[in-house]
Amino acid sequence: MRVAVVGGGLAGIAAALECADAGAEVTLLEARPRLGGATFSIHRDGIWMDNGQHVFLRCCTAYRQFLVRIEATDRTVLQPRLSIPVVSPGGRIARLERARLPAPLHLLPSLARFSFLSPRERLGIARAVRPLARLDLDDPSLDRRTFGSWLSEHGQSQAAVDALWNLIVLPTVNLPAAEASLALAAKVFQTGLLESADAGDIGYAAVPLQHVHGDAGGEALDQAGVPVRLRTRVDRIERRDGGFSLAFDGEGLDADAVVLTVPHDDAAALLPEGALPQADELGYLGASPIVNLHVVYDRPVTELPFAAGHESPVQWVFDRTRGTGLGQGQYLAVSLSCAREYIGRKVEELRAQFVPALEQLFPEAASARVELFFVTREQRATFRQGPGTSVLRPGPRTQVEGLYLAGAWTDTGWPATMEGAVRSGIDAAREVVGRDRHELEVAA
Numbered sequence: 001m002r003v004a005v006v007g008g009g010l011a012g013i014a015a016a017l018e019c020a021d022a023g024a025e026v027t028l029l030e031a032r033p034r035l036g037g038a039t040f041s042i043h044r045d046g047i048w049m050d051n052g053q054h055v056f057l058r059c060c061t062a063y064r065q066f067l068v069r070i071e072a073t074d075r076t077v078l079q080p081r082l083s084i085p086v087v088s089p090g091g092r093i094a095r096l097e098r099a100r101l102p103a104p105l106h107l108l109p110s111l112a113r114f115s116f117l118s119p120r121e122r123l124g125i126a127r128a129v130r131p132l133a134r135l136d137l138d139d140p141s142l143d144r145r146t147f148g149s150w151l152s153e154h155g156q157s158q159a160a161v162d163a164l165w166n167l168i169v170l171p172t173v174n175l176p177a178a179e180a181s182l183a184l185a186a187k188v189f190q191t192g193l194l195e196s197a198d199a200g201d202i203g204y205a206a207v208p209l210q211h212v213h214g215d216a217g218g219e220a221l222d223q224a225g226v227p228v229r230l231r232t233r234v235d236r237i238e239r240r241d242g243g244f245s246l247a248f249d250g251e252g253l254d255a256d257a258v259v260l261t262v263p264h265d266d267a268a269a270l271l272p273e274g275a276l277p278q279a280d281e282l283g284y285l286g287a288s289p290i291v292n293l294h295v296v297y298d299r300p301v302t303e304l305p306f307a308a309g310h311e312s313p314v315q316w317v318f319d320r321t322r323g324t325g326l327g328q329g330q331y332l333a334v335s336l337s338c339a340r341e342y343i344g345r346k347v348e349e350l351r352a353q354f355v356p357a358l359e360q361l362f363p364e365a366a367s368a369r370v371e372l373f374f375v376t377r378e379q380r381a382t383f384r385q386g387p388g389t390s391v392l393r394p395g396p397r398t399q400v401e402g403l404y405l406a407g408a409w410t411d412t413g414w415p416a417t418m419e420g421a422v423r424s425g426i427d428a429a430r431e432v433v434g435r436d437r438h439e440l441e442v443a444a
């Protein structure tokens with residue numbers, strides 16, 4: 001079976017490998033000059049900078065298996081035990097970490113000590129844990145309301161939302177609790193924190209993201225015998241003679257099956273007529289931006305590998321010094337999710353706001369010199385994961401036999417994450433090779 005995989009992000013690489021491993025003859029077509037999709041790096045002034053800090057959790061089992069498959073696990077770090085330093089102006093630190101207790105009790109000791117909230121607010125949070133853990137993720141009504149409305153119904157103060165709930169929801173759902181779908185927020189808390197004690201241990205790339213996914217993925221595809229055509233933007237997918245014809249740059253490629261792994265707006269434009277009933281509505285999935293600030297100091301300003309900010313515009317900040325080529329000093333990457341208010345701001349404005357904000361969190365930064373301040377902006381980092389989006393997310397099958405969909409935006413049950421992308425790619429590939437197997441059985 002000849003399979004064309006369109007798109008070389010995580011979903012596309014995962015789908016192509018899965019199909020190739022099952023014996024299909026796979027070609028991967030990617031519009032950009034590199035693999036890795038929404039996860040990539042740029043090289044500037046001798047330093048590798050990621051387009052955006054990417055984090056995964058121990059519970060991201062498909063993504064972690066994907067790292068094994070592309071032999072890139074050792075290019076990432078995974079903390080042995082969840083520990084999130086939360087830093088407030090003045091440098092005061094409170095930690096959210098897991099104790100040696102079964103879930104969900106593992107979080108309670110650090111919550112009890114979480115000094116940025118009053119004892120009453122901490123108790124309120126502890127009380128919300130059980131009903132949150134019991135929400136039925138298969139209940140469609142969860143996607144008709146916001147997480148914020150559920151939190152206020154469960155007695156959560158604005159201070160608790162700001163200090164704790166948003167600390168997790170913003171980077172995982174890319175929206176604040178007030179706008180996030182309850183279904184997706186509940187998925188994050190249940191799977192990432194409440195079902196098993198080690199699920200929320202945090203991992204991230206130890207080297208530039210491009211080396212983790214794009215480069216290692218490319219090598220794995222090469223070894224699996226998958227030709228990768230970069231700088232190849234597919235313009236049209238047509239049904240032909242029981243298969244498909246893909247058009248690009250005046251050329252064409254015939255395939256028996258196609259796995260379309262491009263972002264939702266690109267997919268809407270490429271899907272043949274009648275392939276997806278809700279194709280015209282995919283635009284309603286919208287977009288939520290992410291901005292990253294890359295700040296290089298002439299000397300170290302913090303010993304923390306990463307931290308979340310409290311009462312600070314700094315949401316999360318990561319020490320990216322190691323593995324990115326910096327000779328001396330320290331390189332911090334500030335990650336700003338749902339960055340509507342920042343995406344259009346000038347670099348100088350962001351610098352004027354965030355350099356002092358970092359000095360407040362890390363007082364040693366006040367006596368350091370900022371050698372470089374660089375901004376990466378991703379306008380369409382994820383779809384806008386608010387209520388009402390679940391019905392818009394299709395599964396891998398389309399109404400055209402042989403044409404499958406994948407991508408973090410498809411119906412994975414997960415928010416738009418690396419885990420969701422890999423899962424979707426594997427699910428779509430299994431539909432392809434499953435069909436193949438079925439056909440072989442019938443033929444036999």
Ligand SMILES: Cc1cc2nc3c(=O)[nH]c(=O)nc-3n(C[C@H](O)[C@H](O)[C@H](O)COP(=O)(O)OP(=O)(O)OC[C@H]3O[C@@H](n4cnc5c(N)ncnc54)[C@H](O)[C@@H]3O)c2cc1C
Pocket residue numbers: 006007008009010011012029030031032036037038039051052053054055056171232233234235261262263266270290291378380381382406407408409416417418419421
């Ligand atoms: C700044 C930022 C920070 C993020 N942080 C996190 C995080 O911390 N943790 C996490 O899990 N996730 C995070 N995400 C989300 C995660 O990166 C994505 O969900 C995931 O990488 C999407 O993978 P994908 O394969 O579905 O799509 P993409 O990566 O978008 O890949 C689609 C590919 O299709 C290609 N393409 C499009 N049209 C065509 C065409 N016509 N022909 C050929 N190719 C085409 C594109 O060039 C692209 O390479 C973040 C995203 C961003 C942008």
